[in-house]
Amino acid sequence: MQKKSLTQEELSRRWENIRRNWYKFSRNPLSITGLVMICIILFFTIFAPFVSPYPESAGKFINFYEASQPPSLNHLCGTDAFGRDILTRIFFGCRYSLIMGVTVLLLIVPVGVVLGLIAGYHRGSWLEIVIMRITDIFIAVPPLILALAVCSVLTPSIFNAMLAISIAWWPWYTRLVYGIASSLKEEFFVKSAEVTGANKMYILFREILLNCISPILTKMSLDMGWIILIGSSLSFVGLGAQPPTPDLGSMVADGSKYLPDQWWISVFPAFAIMLIVLSFNLFGDGIRDTLGVERG
Amino acid sequence: MGRTIKFIAKRLAFSVFVLVGLSILIFVIARVMPGNPARMALGARAPEWVVERLREEMHLNEPLYVQYYYWAKGALHGNFGISLVTRRSVANDIKAFFPASLELALYAGIFMGIIGIVLGTISGWYANTWVDNLVRIISYMGIVTPSFVFAIFFVLIFSYVLEILPTIGRLTPGVVPPPSVTGVITFDALITGRFDVFFDALKHLLLPAISLAMGPLSQEARITRASLVDNVQKDYIASERSCGIPERTIMFKYLLKPSLIPTITIYGLDFASILGNAFLVELIFNWPGLSRYGMNAMLQKDLNAITAVVLVLGLVFIIANIVVDLTVGYLDPRIGLGTERSSE
Numbered sequence: 001m002q003k004k005s006l007t008q009e010e011l012s013r014r015w016e017n018i019r020r021n022w023y024k025f026s027r028n029p030l031s032i033t034g035l036v037m038i039c040i041i042l043f044f045t046i047f048a049p050f051v052s053p054y055p056e057s058a059g060k061f062i063n064f065y066e067a068s069q070p071p072s073l074n075h076l077c078g079t080d081a082f083g084r085d086i087l088t089r090i091f092f093g094c095r096y097s098l099i100m101g102v103t104v105l106l107l108i109v110p111v112g113v114v115l116g117l118i119a120g121y122h123r124g125s126w127l128e129i130v131i132m133r134i135t136d137i138f139i140a141v142p143p144l145i146l147a148l149a150v151c152s153v154l155t156p157s158i159f160n161a162m163l164a165i166s167i168a169w170w171p172w173y174t175r176l177v178y179g180i181a182s183s184l185k186e187e188f189f190v191k192s193a194e195v196t197g198a199n200k201m202y203i204l205f206r207e208i209l210l211n212c213i214s215p216i217l218t219k220m221s222l223d224m225g226w227i228i229l230i231g232s233s234l235s236f237v238g239l240g241a242q243p244p245t246p247d248l249g250s251m252v253a254d255g256s257k258y259l260p261d262q263w264w265i266s267v268f269p270a271f272a273i274m275l276i277v278l279s280f281n282l283f284g285d286g287i288r289d290t291l292g293v294e295r296g
Numbered sequence: 297m298g299r300t301i302k303f304i305a306k307r308l309a310f311s312v313f314v315l316v317g318l319s320i321l322i323f324v325i326a327r328v329m330p331g332n333p334a335r336m337a338l339g340a341r342a343p344e345w346v347v348e349r350l351r352e353e354m355h356l357n358e359p360l361y362v363q364y365y366y367w368a369k370g371a372l373h374g375n376f377g378i379s380l381v382t383r384r385s386v387a388n389d390i391k392a393f394f395p396a397s398l399e400l401a402l403y404a405g406i407f408m409g410i411i412g413i414v415l416g417t418i419s420g421w422y423a424n425t426w427v428d429n430l431v432r433i434i435s436y437m438g439i440v441t442p443s444f445v446f447a448i449f450f451v452l453i454f455s456y457v458l459e460i461l462p463t464i465g466r467l468t469p470g471v472v473p474p475p476s477v478t479g480v481i482t483f484d485a486l487i488t489g490r491f492d493v494f495f496d497a498l499k500h501l502l503l504p505a506i507s508l509a510m511g512p513l514s515q516e517a518r519i520t521r522a523s524l525v526d527n528v529q530k531d532y533i534a535s536e537r538s539c540g541i542p543e544r545t546i547m548f549k550y551l552l553k554p555s556l557i558p559t560i561t562i563y564g565l566d567f568a569s570i571l572g573n574a575f576l577v578e579l580i581f582n583w584p585g586l587s588r589y590g591m592n593a594m595l596q597k598d599l600n601a602i603t604a605v606v607l608v609l610g611l612v613f614i615i616a617n618i619v620v621d622l623t624v625g626y627l628d629p630r631i632g633l634g635t636e637r638s639s640e
Binding site for chain 1: 313314445569573580590593609
């Protein structure tokens with residue numbers, strides 16, 4: 001089992017693999033739509049300070065002369081009660097949503113996956129029992145309720161909101177990987193690695209983990225949308241990002257006070273949330289079909 | 297039958313374990329909060345010795361496991377302590393607010409099941425036609441829209457623009473509520489024969505329940521469609537067709553039952569999203585339920601109330617999951633009630 005250096009042949013084989021997957025992915029117009037939408041969103045969020053019409057609206061900014069204006073050519077999505085441009089705040093709000101999604105995934109995927117690997121590989125031992133029963137306890141509360149509860153005892157901030165979502169969300173990765181790892185454990189390639197005396201780390205991370213990658217990637221791309229959704233729910237009730245930070249959920253909440261006359265304050269941020277979640281869902285579905293992961 | 301009872305007993309024992317674990321989890325989360333709960337309850341102007349006495353009373357000076365012991369002892373007797381904000385017994389508050397939430401969750405659950413399955417069946421039956429595409433687009437939109445956004449859109453459309461449905465509370469002010477038998481107004485009204493009240497309550501329920509159900513029902517529709525389309529291609533359907541069994545019979549008698557298994561398996565998860573989103577939707581519709589109570593408790597850091605609400609809703613979720621497992625076991629004898637449900 002010595003480590004092989006990447007030969008020319010190996011490289012070209014990997015390239016071929018990527019090319020094939022891309023072909024499969026690109027055959028589905030919906031997946032491509034998702035990908036294109038994500039790229040557009042990424043463009044506008046990364047370059048938000050340059051492409052947004054009124055970058056100063058993102059921070060502490062008040063302009064009562066232009067307060068509560070309906071959508072017009074000057075303010076495509078109108079302005080809020082403080083006279084801040086809503087389109088600008090949506091660009092910056094998407095930024096926080098994306099950062100939140102990525103951060104939460106970076107926090108929970110390693111933890112969840114490693115715990116799942118350990119529990120699955122040690123099926124039948126006390127390690128499995130401890131890990132999986134703790135997972136069961138976390139899964140016994142609807143995730144949004146757990147996230148709300150954790151958030152509420154901490155000081156509301158965008159970082160604590162991420163922490164709360166992570167606490168509520170990691171068990172799903174443990175479950176997913178546990179299911180695969182515990183069935184792979186009996187496969188011949190794992191057995192043969194065991195017999196040849198491979199070290200446990202090697203078996204867990206090279207043999208078993210590599211075979212879990214497709215479902216994990218699929219789940220991650222779909223979860224991006226869910227995490228953003230939960231994050232917006234937290235900030236909707238004021239437990240997420242605090243003003244004046246632009247955040248889609250809290251923008252919807254602020255605007256709902258001015259319904260129905262100033263509908264644009266909450267409706268456009270709501271559309272923005274839907275658009276982000278939609279694009280990640282389309283993209284995630286495409287990844288799932290490409291990698292051949294079962295639905296569910 | 298014996299197997300079913302054994303299964304239920306096993307699940308109940310497991311649920312007790314999960315509940316104890318959950319209570320420890322929530323308790324620890326609630327107690328690691330920075331700040332002094334006694335001070336928070338009494339306000340900034342209370343003298344130090346009063347705060348100290350309340351801390352003594354609440355056992356806040358003891359180590360965490362001793363605090364948990366006192367709390368758990370009370371909880372087992374149905375005593376969740378005193379709300380730090382309203383100074384009322386949390387248990388009584390929960391009793392007062394629970395039926396409204398239960399009613400909402402129940403109707404949302406029914407909408408989600410019926411509409412989701414009907415849409416999914418239509419979509420699967422007319423697969424790849426315009427009907428199917430329409431349903432798929434609608435269900436996609438349903439999945440990606442947070443339910444608080446649905447709630448706000450519905451308030452905007454039905455209450456301000458069309459002005460046909462009420463968006464606040466459980467009954468029109470002035471309507472005398474029926475005598476409380478179950479606490480669920482629609483049931484009480486039916487039991488006492490007050491049909492006007494029943495329809496009034498139903499009208500109030502419609503928007504919040506549908507806001508809650510939209511996301512999950514779209515999920516159900518998608519899953520139902522996918523499994524119908526899968527099952528149509530199976531050999532047994534072809535053999536039934538070749539025997540000349542009418543399409544309708546095949547559909548309703550042979551195809552639907554196995555196709556609903558995945559739908560019902562995820563019903564539990566979807567119910568979780570209803571319970572969670574109720575926290576926001578009840579707030580928007582000013583629905584006097586447990587979730588709104590819990591939400592207010594969370595916003596005011598009312599520890600005893602938060603712990604109790606989360607625990608009660610956890611219990612509801614656990615019961616819902618047992619019901620789901622029993623139903624799946626009934627629909628698919630192969631799964632067998634003894635084995636654990638495969639992970640999602």
